[in-house]
Amino acid sequence: MLETINPTTGQALPPSPSLSLEQAHATIDKVANGFAEWKTKSFAKRTAVLKAVAASLRDNQNELANLMALEMGKPIKEGLAEVEKSAWCADYYAEHGADFLAPESLESDASHSYVQYPPLGTVLGILPWNAPVWLALRFLAPALMAGNTCVLKADPNVPATANKLVECFYQAGVPENAVANLAVPNSVASKMIDHPKVKAVSFTGSSKAGQFIASQAAAGLKPAVLELGGSDPCILMADADLEKALDIITLSRMINAGQSCIAVKRLFVEKSIYSQVCEALRERFSKLKCGDPRDETNNLGPLAREDLRDQLHRQVSQSIDAGARCLTGGDLPSRSGFFYPPTLLVDVKPGMTVFEEETFGPVLSVTPIETIDQALELANDTEYGLGASIWTSNQATIDRAIKTLESGQIAVNGIVKSDPRLPSGGIGKSGYGRELGPQGIREFVNVQQIWIA
Structure with missing residues (x-):
């Protein structure tokens, strides 16, 4: 059984049935056997199915959002937006997938030579808990549109959400031998990569887990796409639109209680506005309300697990001990559940824990900078490389940052x-490969050369 804790209350939710190793292998076999039929469906038929998936997600939007709130603490309004964005992803690949995979003619000594993009087979998606619908769709929509079949291994934190998501696919007409959910603990999931009928792997999660999965996939010569952790820098220059920038920085850091790989985590502020920015952020953070994610008056829900909250508090405490100043937050709440307050740490320097490690929660570190060159050097002073941002009205500064x-x-x-x-x-410890866009749908296809005399 998969045991899940409601992070809002700290109380156990009803356990969810899990598959044995043998049952998991049988599920993969079933989906692999379905590949022969699914890959022969025309793009027009796959388009119709993905359009139906989008409609099914919208029909079940409230239930999916409530399940996310219950199992991992996502505020209900964010959950509703996540499902809508996921439906958009299905629509997008339904409308553009065929064009992205159209054969391309290339000049050669043949009478006709071209490249086509047939699917690989069955793709395994190993998914995290922090955006269980969106991260599943950005794997499933392009892979299915390309003609692959898919097995997804959702995080054990969100079993009911994963079951409902797959049910939406079946309601839309996706065959049960084209998509299936592997309800297994993480210890079993690692064994699925070696299944001979798994032809590729998509993983979203921590850098540490990604290194293990990458090595295992490489041992089987299986392509992989890895989207891992991030310690995203944001540079704020004095000539920026400060009110807009501070609103967006606060939003970015607090979405999903800060449990986002691409959130702003390290903020570098030009010294002339440093005090002003720190005070403005303190005011914004102090007004945010934590509570039951199903109550739309709350801005933040809990962190997904107790160990995640404890790790975050360790990072904050070590940084304060090293000289960072805490302007708001930074204390473990006495209430039930796994809540952590919006926390603003200023005067952060390289070497401090919140500078060096990914902080997966509502904690922002702020560092003063003298010049754009110093800001860029500090921004790149990380093993991660997922996202980065800059706020300025100076085009030369923008051009320098982009380069x-x-x-x-x-x-x-x-x-x-x-x-x-x-x-x-990302790059570095943030992973490799790409999801989404025209590049994402080409990750799990065979770039096949055709030469005709």
């Missing part, structure tokens, strides 16, 4: 976000 920042994506005067239309992924 210098080392990350998978850069936002200028806006929030780092994932978008079905644009590729998403």
Whole structure:
């Protein structure tokens, strides 16, 4: 059985049935056997199915959002938005997938030579708990549209959400031998990578787990896409639109109680506005309300697990001991559940824990900088490279940042976000490969050369 704790109350939820190793293998076999039929469906038929998936997600939007609130503490309004974004992803690949995979003619000594993009087979998606619907769709929609079949291993924290999600696919007409959920503990999931009928792996999660999964997939010569942790920098210059920037920075850091890989985590502020920015952020953070995620008056729900909260508090405490100043938050609440207050740490320096490690919760570190060159150097002083952002009205500064920042994506005067239309992924310990956009659908296909005399 999969045991789940309600993070709002700290109380156990009803256990969910799990598959044995033998049952998991049988599920993969079933989906692998379905590949022969699914890959022969025309793009028009796959389009119709994905359009139906989008409609099914919207029909079940409230139930999915409530399950996320119950199992991992996502505020209900954020859960509703997540399901809508997921439906958009299904619509996007339904409308554009065929064009992204259209054969491309290339000049050669043949009478006709071209590249086509047939699917690989069955793809295993190992997914986290923090956005269980969205992260599943950005794996499933392009893979299915390309003609692959999919097995998803959802995180044990969100079994009911995963079951409902797959039910939405079946309601939409996706065959049960084209998509299936592997309800297994993490110890069993690692064995699924070695299944001979799993042809590729998509993983979203921690950098540590990603290193293990990457090595295991490589041992089987199986392609993998890894979206891992992030310690995303944001540079705030004095000539920026400060009110807009501070609102967006607060939103980015507090979405999903800070449990987002691409959230702003390290903020570098030009010295002339440093005190003003720190005070403005303190005011914004202090007004945020933590509580039951099903109550729409609350801005933040709990962290998903007790160990995650304890790890975050360790990072905060060690940084304060090293000289960071805490302007608000930083204390473990006495209430039930796994809540952590919005926490603002200023005067953060390299070497402090919150500078060096990914902070997966509502904690923002702020560091003063003298010049854009210093800011760029500090921003790149990390093993991660998922997202980065800069706020400035100076075009020369923007151009310099775009050429210098080392990350998978850069936002200028806006929030780092994932978008079905644009590729998403990282470098370094943030992973490799890309999801979404035209690049994402080509990750799990055979780039096949055709030469005709």
